[in-house]
Amino acid sequence: MSTLSLARAPAGRRAFGGRQALIEKLTGIGFATPAIILLLLIDLVPLGVLGVLSFTDYELGGTDAKYVGLANFSKAMADPVFRRSMWNTLLYVAIVLPGSVGLGLLVAILVHGRKRTRSFYEMVYFLPVTATLIAMATVWQFLLHPKLGPVNAFLRLIGAGEYAFLSEPSLALPTLAVIGMWQLIGFNMVLFLAGLSSIPKDLYEAAEIDGCANGIDRFLTITWPLLGPMTMFVIVTTSITAFKIFDTVAVMTRGGPMGSSEVLLYAISLEGFQYFHTAYAAALTVIFLAFILAFAVIQAFVLDRRVHY
Amino acid sequence: MATVALKGITKNFGPAPVLNGIDLDIAEGEFLTLVGASGCGKSTLIRIIAGLEPQSAGSVMVNGAPIDHLRPHERRVAMVFQSYALYPHMTVAGNIGLPLTMQHLSLWERLPLIKLLSPRRRRVMAEIGAEVRAVASQLQIEALLGRRPAALSGGQRQRVALGRAMVRHPDVFLMDEPLSNLDAKLRVHMRTELAELHARLKTTFIYVTHDQVEAMTMSDRVAMMDAGHILQLGKPAELYARPANVRVAQFIGSPAINLLPARIGEDGAPEVLGCRLPMATGLPAGSSATVGIRPEAIAPADAGKPEAGQVSLPAVLRRAENLGAEFILHFDVAGLGDQPVLCRVPADHEHGTHGRTDLVFDAAQAHVFDAEGNRVEPSGLAQRASGKPVRLYLTGGTER
Numbered sequence: 001m002s003t004l005s006l007a008r009a010p011a012g013r014r015a016f017g018g019r020q021a022l023i024e025k026l027t028g029i030g031f032a033t034p035a036i037i038l039l040l041l042i043d044l045v046p047l048g049v050l051g052v053l054s055f056t057d058y059e060l061g062g063t064d065a066k067y068v069g070l071a072n073f074s075k076a077m078a079d080p081v082f083r084r085s086m087w088n089t090l091l092y093v094a095i096v097l098p099g100s101v102g103l104g105l106l107v108a109i110l111v112h113g114r115k116r117t118r119s120f121y122e123m124v125y126f127l128p129v130t131a132t133l134i135a136m137a138t139v140w141q142f143l144l145h146p147k148l149g150p151v152n153a154f155l156r157l158i159g160a161g162e163y164a165f166l167s168e169p170s171l172a173l174p175t176l177a178v179i180g181m182w183q184l185i186g187f188n189m190v191l192f193l194a195g196l197s198s199i200p201k202d203l204y205e206a207a208e209i210d211g212c213a214n215g216i217d218r219f220l221t222i223t224w225p226l227l228g229p230m231t232m233f234v235i236v237t238t239s240i241t242a243f244k245i246f247d248t249v250a251v252m253t254r255g256g257p258m259g260s261s262e263v264l265l266y267a268i269s270l271e272g273f274q275y276f277h278t279a280y281a282a283a284l285t286v287i288f289l290a291f292i293l294a295f296a297v298i299q300a301f302v303l304d305r306r307v308h309y
Numbered sequence: 310m311a312t313v314a315l316k317g318i319t320k321n322f323g324p325a326p327v328l329n330g331i332d333l334d335i336a337e338g339e340f341l342t343l344v345g346a347s348g349c350g351k352s353t354l355i356r357i358i359a360g361l362e363p364q365s366a367g368s369v370m371v372n373g374a375p376i377d378h379l380r381p382h383e384r385r386v387a388m389v390f391q392s393y394a395l396y397p398h399m400t401v402a403g404n405i406g407l408p409l410t411m412q413h414l415s416l417w418e419r420l421p422l423i424k425l426l427s428p429r430r431r432r433v434m435a436e437i438g439a440e441v442r443a444v445a446s447q448l449q450i451e452a453l454l455g456r457r458p459a460a461l462s463g464g465q466r467q468r469v470a471l472g473r474a475m476v477r478h479p480d481v482f483l484m485d486e487p488l489s490n491l492d493a494k495l496r497v498h499m500r501t502e503l504a505e506l507h508a509r510l511k512t513t514f515i516y517v518t519h520d521q522v523e524a525m526t527m528s529d530r531v532a533m534m535d536a537g538h539i540l541q542l543g544k545p546a547e548l549y550a551r552p553a554n555v556r557v558a559q560f561i562g563s564p565a566i567n568l569l570p571a572r573i574g575e576d577g578a579p580e581v582l583g584c585r586l587p588m589a590t591g592l593p594a595g596s597s598a599t600v601g602i603r604p605e606a607i608a609p610a611d612a613g614k615p616e617a618g619q620v621s622l623p624a625v626l627r628r629a630e631n632l633g634a635e636f637i638l639h640f641d642v643a644g645l646g647d648q649p650v651l652c653r654v655p656a657d658h659e660h661g662t663h664g665r666t667d668l669v670f671d672a673a674q675a676h677v678f679d680a681e682g683n684r685v686e687p688s689g690l691a692q693r694a695s696g697k698p699v700r701l702y703l704t705g706g707t708e709r
Contacts, residue, residue, distance in 0.1 A: 200392065200394065202390050202392050202394035203394050203396060205361050205381075205388075205390070205394065206388070206390060206394035206395075206396075206473075207396075207407075208360075208361065208380070208381045208382060209359060209360075209361070209381045209382055209386070209387065209388050209408075210382065210407050210408040210411055210473070210477075211382040211407075211408055211411030211412055212382070212411060213380060213382060213411075216416065217411070217416065220419065220420070221396070221407070221411075222396065225396075225398040225399075226397070226398060228398070
């Protein structure tokens with residue numbers, strides 16, 4: 001039998017301890033360095049360049065640039081195209097956010113109630129998330145075609161008339177929003193399903209005994225409050241995704257008709273890569289990033305401080 | 310307060326029956342415990358009474374009227390879950406008050422914002438608040454009313470769950486293993502508290518547990534279940550003293566009963582390890598049987614008392630467990646293989662460490678079970694002139 005001693009390490013170890021700590025520190029730095037370099041190269045340096053460019057009058061291919069202060073930003077504030085795209089983007093988010101969160105929740109609750117067919121419905125609703133939106137946009141373009149599309153064929157059949165969904169200025173943005181919702185519902189559904197699965201079955205049974213007689217009672221008493229943290233997360237991610245709308249506009253409407261579907265990212269890409277106003281595009285991007293940052297801050301502070309049950 | 314009657318309750322999950330025609334009458338104010346190993350159907354039965362699970366056949370009656378058509382909240386039953394099932398987003402007061410809120414406020418009066426329009430809501434909520442405080446004071450959790458379940462200890466959560474059940478003044482309390490998530494010390498304490506609560510409320514309690522100690526200590530009657538049947542229903546003392554089935558004998562009592570293989574001899578008397586018990590069983594000669602002896606009914610013999618007609622069997626002390634007030638002695642007996650015979654003896658018992666000894670028990674205290682495991686009432690138990698039962702010795706051998 002051996003005895004185990006938990007006495008303090010002899011004093012000689014202490015001198016060694018300083019070197020040990022240094023080695024550990026260097027090892028730590030060694031492990032972090034590759035990630036830091038990548039972060040610098042991919043994120044921080046370009047961001048810095050972007051920031052610097054936004055204060056200049058640089059144009060792509062130019063050999064020099066001069067400092068213009070906040071001129072690009074004041075130009076943006078006065079630019080009707082930018083203001084319109086800003087407004088359109090916010091409108092788009094305002095339609096897509098409640099639509100895709102609300103419908104995502106509804107679909108999640110319905111799918112959660114299925115037993116054998118659950119995985120089938122999950123797959124069906126998740127398909128739009130996995131599909132390439134560029135390709136899907138083409139399909140939508142066909143579906144919504146005023147003459148050839150089945151949607152209008154159906155509308156004509158029920159006598160509702162014919163709509164040029166993508167070329168009518170008042171309809172273009174809402175139509176894009178519907179397509180955006182179609183794509184986001186599946187993703188939100190999966191998030192809500194995860195939230196629903198984490199609610200213990202016991203709670204519903206206790207609620208049933210305590211008098212929650214119907215689905216509305218159960219939803220208001222258990223489901224909705226317990227999904228709270230997940231709902232906040234879904235709202236923030238959906239806002240960011242919706243704010244970044246670009247591909248459907250680029251493929252289907254190109255900002256038209258008459259600028260009615262001009263959105264922020266599309267305006268930036270036009271300025272930067274069509275008109276080569278690099279510095280101006282950089283300033284618009286800074287504004288765009290400020291919005292995304294605001295959402296991220298909401299996520300970081302409101303979300304993390306919420307009670308997690 | 311109410312009587313509960315179960316008539317032929319049957320439950321099938323798929324082709325496998327979980328409950329096979331359970332009949333049970335529970336008296337007003339009774340504390341009835343359903344006890345059994347996991348999977349015996351006891352939880353399913355209590356969930357059927359609660360209305361959380363529909364039965365395949367049979368009927369649940371409260372006060373003589375069937376309640377099968379009623380939804381859980383209409384049944385005037387309250388349930389305490391093993392997990393407590395407290396609503397994590399509500400305070401303790403909210404948890405306890407929820408059954409009353411659901412009862413006394415309409416859906417509109419509970420909706421966010423819209424509820425502010427209701428003129429009587431404030432008054433009703435004040436009444437509910439008073440009721441909640443009254444219940445909380447009974448359970449001594451008034452100081453916790455503003456906390457959320459996550460900030461409570463296991464015992465406190467347990468009390469909140471009890472409060473939520475009590476606040477409705479139900480006809481029947483249903484408890485599904487309410488103590489099994491508590492640590493051992495708290496469990497012992499809550500056992501007393503539950504028994505006292507029952508004595509105070511005088512409501513019918515139906516209590517499910519897999520712990521025979523809980524069943525023995527708290528109940529008026531115990532229903533021991535196995536494989537969807539009730540093996541025995543009776544007072545705790547009855548189950549202990551006269552187990553109707555070998556499985557009941559095995560389950561009730563700690564340490565568990567010693568079960569010894571036996572054969573029925575020519576005269577109908579069981580023979581255990583070559584040793585004849587002086588009783589008639591009425592079982593056919595040559596059939597196999599089981600003899601059960603409680604650990605406290607068997608003890609090492611006082612030295613040097615050999616009597617005529619005794620059979621010598623080697624019994625060697627394997628180990629002694631010191632429980633403070635008593636010892637549990639484990640003996641190896643030849644013919645039992647690795648299975649020890651357990652004796653419970655007082656702490657002052659001189660068991661020594663020498664090993665070999667004789668084990669002695671009163672034949673009258675032996676439980677005899679037939680080949681199917683059912684209890685056999687012995688007759689013609691040989692009585693001595695003094696009226697004392699014959700003592701039968703399993704005598705220790707010399708060497709192993």
